[in-house]
Amino acid sequence: MSLIGILIIIVGFTLKLDTIAVVVSAGIITGLVSGMGITEILNTLGTAFINNRTTCLFMLTLPVIGLCERYGLKAKAIMLIQKAKGLSTGLLLSGYTLIRETTIAMGVTLGGHPQFVRPLIYPMAEGASIAKYGELDEKDVDTIKGFSAAADNFGNFFGQNVFMANAGVLLIVSTLETLGIKADALKISQASIPIAVIAFVLFVLQNYILDKKLKRKYSSRKTN
Template sequence: MLVLSGIVVMILGLAFRFNALLVILVAGIITGLAGGISVRDTIAAIGKAFVTNRYMSLFILILPVVGIMERHGLRERAEYLIGKINAATAGRICMLYMLIRQITVALGITLAGMPAFVRPLIAPMAEAAALHGKEAPQEVLDEIRAMAASSDNIGNFFGQNMFIAAGGLLLIKGVMDQAGIPVELGDMVIYCIPTAIIAYILASIRYILFDNRVKALLSKHSTHQ
């Protein structure tokens, strides 16, 4: 039970609005001491974990870049370009982006997802494709943005396991090997491909139905004005 004392420290520290980084560090040290680990070894473990996962902090660098681009009209230009394509719809934008997301992730290429693409590009393009200059209630805009976000999540989730060096596949292989069941990464990738295809088909059907729903909502909104 003493090992859980770090959780109590975090709850109290954050409740009293102490520095979050300091609270987490102290909680980690206390947890280590409660588990019989010296302060030196605990700090060394924290430092090793930070160095190993330092790439996770790269998204912090993306945010100011995206902010500067939005300030100079990135969203407006995306909306303007898509608004001129009459055949474009929110569902088709989501289907295209999801396909691109699956292919790039399967090749081991990350697009930084939400901060770099969905918020500044895909969501505005989906809105412009759905509205074509019409007014829409906030609820409709929120649904369009949610669908744009889902295209990134679904594409990434079902596409990443088609990359032979994906962390998920390596984890599964390690567990299976420990259980005495040898598996090959190449075979696992092959079995993941049909799943990704089915996920894309089902998501595409969902986006088509969503287009019809948006049209009905916009028509209803225009009649009430």
């Protein structure tokens, strides 16, 4: 019964209920079935929030990005990328993934979706295709949005464990040690390097296919 919180989260997310309400409810109910009192549950939740409050700092970037967009950040990004005639959407996204993966592998975090993808990378990726083919279909715009988000996800997810002091590597080490298995953070990070390289190559291939599809679709339109 102490794992009922997991079931609540699964059901809540499946029904698309309010995320915060689902998570808090799961925590409270899990505490109650585990024999904790309301005061103890609230104290535990409050302590966890205080200890991890730095994870909420990204919220400060949202109004800043909003102000930048209001004063032309997105428009300037599109204008800049349209001047680079030989740059395609796939090439731009591949370049960003390489930068994202390299920096996170060195322990440097650029920001992510709110700070880079939404205000810069996606508008530039879309602008690169508009510069080549003109107005895009709504479906293709959505596809470029998805690929822009994936560029950040690929770079961040597969590159972070290359840095041996990353939280993911330390979690792996601590988990294995609690199971009585001696683990070396350096060896784990070294084993992550080929995975990061393979992931990058596969994403570059996806971007290449995307460029080919866009070129074939819109070049045929111009011919007709």
